[in-house]
Amino acid sequence: MSKRSIAAVLAVLLGLAGVAVTTAASAADTLLSQGKPALASSQEGADVSADKAFDGDAGTRWSSQFADPQWIRVDLGATASISRVVLQWEGAFGKAYQIQTSTDAATWTTVHTQSNGAGGTETIDVTASGRYVRLLGTARGSGYGYSLYEFKVYGGSTPTAGCTENAAQGRPATASSSEGADVGPEKAFDGNAATRWSSQFADPQWIRVDLGASRSICRVTLQWEGAFGKAYQIQTSADGATWTTVHTQSNGAGGTETIDLSATGRYVRLNGTARGSGYGYSLWEFQVLTGGGPTTEPDEFSTIWTDTFDGPANTSPSAANWIRRTGTQYPGGAANWGTGSVETASDSTANVSLDGTRQAHHQSDPRRRREVDLRAHRDPAHRLRPAAR
Template sequence: MTRPSPRRRLPALAATLLLAVATYLVAAAPPAAAAEVLLSQGKPATASSTENAAFPATAAVDGNAGTRWSSAFSDPQWIQVDLGVAATLTRVVLTWETAYARAFTVQTSTNASTWATAYSTTTGTGGTQNLTVTGTARYVRVNTTQRATQWGVSLWEFQVYGDTGTSNPPTNGQLSYAKPGTASTSQNDGACWECTPDKAFDNDPATRWATSATTGWVDPGWISVDLGATANITQVVLQWDPAYATAYQIQVSANASTWTTIYSTTTGRGFKETINASGTGRYVRMYGTARSGPYGYSLYEFRIYGTGGAPVAPPAMPPDPVFPATNLVWSDEFNGAAGSKPDGTKWTIDPGTGQNNELQYYTNNNNANMDGAGSLVIEARREAAGGREYTSHRMNTGTKFTVQYGRIEARIRVPKGNGLWPAFWMMGADFLTGRPWPYNGEIDIMEVLGRNTLEGYSTLHAPQYNGGGGYGQRYAAPGGADFSGGFHVWSAEWDSRGIRFRVDGVEVFYASKETVESTRGPWVFDHPFYLILNLAVGGDFPGPVDGTTPFPARMLVDYVRVYK
């Protein structure tokens, strides 16, 4: 029997911050560009005015949904961001505060002087607007001409997406995979288990090298790789841990003794850095001279691209599906007779207690039955078991079926009631072989809180973004529906570029791999996952049950399907 999932959830503060995020309504679906990256976060921003010092232009590009730019109370107004380099633009996402613009344009420029209009409206509705734009530009501006309120205009977030041409490394020519590494020091203890140099060259974004906590939190610090033979280096990709270098050099050597610098910076920003640099050598080294904080240096990935060397081909990845995927590869339609149990050839029952201070005990099938009308019923009851006051059910496909990439969907009707927490989600299959959460990765396709069934959540969890800091989106039910009022289809379209989450066919959140790597941390979702259904009771995220919570409470699942 699989271990209960260590699913961590949002504490109250993080939930409050998420509630500041406006409803994600899709005005124009983003293109599935392979290299689409969030370009604007942390970049210089200016504005025509600010309401006061608490609402600067930079607050709209800081990635914090709880801070905002707000203008003076007059028309017109503008806010612009300097992307730093010319980029091929794909979309702009505007998350308005209540003080939104009814009429505005999105403008682009190569010089911050001559502007072209990429989008225009006189009927803006506020909320979150996801706008398709095209063209090449370094500067992007939102120019408002009519306010919708007596106040100014205000944006929680002003996000510009596109491709700078250097965001994606080549798909072949990787020279560093499985090559021996050495470092100034390395760590291997309870705080960072097996954080040795080889982990930066294993193509596993959940493992990392780190300098020793005992002797290595000093400058300089370095890690090098032996490519096995002389190579012509064209590109280096660094995926940093939060312990990154603000100043470092990329160096090459023929003998690991005399080094030549081919790239140098004093403005390292961490996260994912893609460096186009040319050099020749058998050895390549990252030589850090200034750390971002009190800790040492740490890299999840240190990849070298070019020609020559003695490359070892990384394991082949499965091909990306073509969406909409239509080849059904696995399903459960739950068409059994009334009272029959989940199919044991497809599902493993997961009894035991939950996490996150949940109140239920998951029983071995007692709380899951077919209703005879084509649905599985997962039922939460007020009854004692396993030292808990409530029972419910959790089941997974872990030892029966796993999937990497495709469209994963379920048609579900959720219950309403304080403290109820239905979910349809996936866990990285390596959790079953000992990799701890969140290093295995978690993909929450659907979570709904019974206290507010007008909204849902889709979230990713990984080493650098998990629990209350998970990367995700709160969204309203399409068309203003109540999720508890009927069945709805939640789906995830997942490939090597990211995951698109949809409800009833409407996109509610897109997690771009490039954006996540460039702004949050490593992407740990390119490997097999298994499926999970459960109904939790109480806990940190949904809050407590009370006298109004209906028991028994029922989560109905019409089907679960996986398409390639």
């Protein structure tokens, strides 16, 4: 490598370092609101909808009807720290208003109050956090409504700590239907963005995943194929039978939907009630993110059968549940038992018995090697879990 090219590389590296430092220093001033979903109490006409205040275009605007109060809000998509709000008013400005934040769009915290504004461009420094940011106008500055060219929210995005593990990947999945064998429900949980689940073309439909244990759920991400769900609920359950709705979408637009939650459950279900197209429901991926470890131990075992050992004291374990190999029934014969000082195994309760307190005892006399080979009838995989200890 020539000196000249080394110098060029160094210049590029220094340039990158400079960019990185600048980005870090100004992280608190990131524009968070542009292009995010917006909603308002009213709009004067179809061309002045709420989203026009968040489109980054100083030539388009939101305008409310001509009455007090009015509000406009934006959904940042996740809780963020908020450092500044900039309002670019049209002539129809708000004279008195509050800037409010919320984590759920239901309970609002006022972080700034303006009681005698003059319109124009207002830059408001705040120290706040929230997912939703709202301007609540209480007194108009003119006979018209409230009209904003732009409503900019700046801050530093605060990723939910540790909300990164996709607990649904590779877990058992079922659905109300599948369009074909190659688009089964497991395809929505395989971590492959090129494979998908697709339902039949009817409402309603559902798809669910078993996380294996109760988990704290901080986020669900839906990556819709063109056949998206317009109306659906996200539901959780502890038992796969009783469901709790933790999120409702009534007018979705498909694409990738990120839904922040504070939920708990072992089973997570999307219950689709209205399709967004003439096709079914189709998901490339359905992620269920958790913030940490399981709230209970993962249940890696499936209970095949149980024996509660609840017979009377000094009786043998149930012959319906257990095989008692005695004499020389054990494969290989008695000569292979222990040290050679063998007493032929017998079915005596002195060898194996219940104690009347739901426990089975296996007696083994080291001097005489009295033993019974006690095996479960129906446990080919030896994945036996006693129901009583």
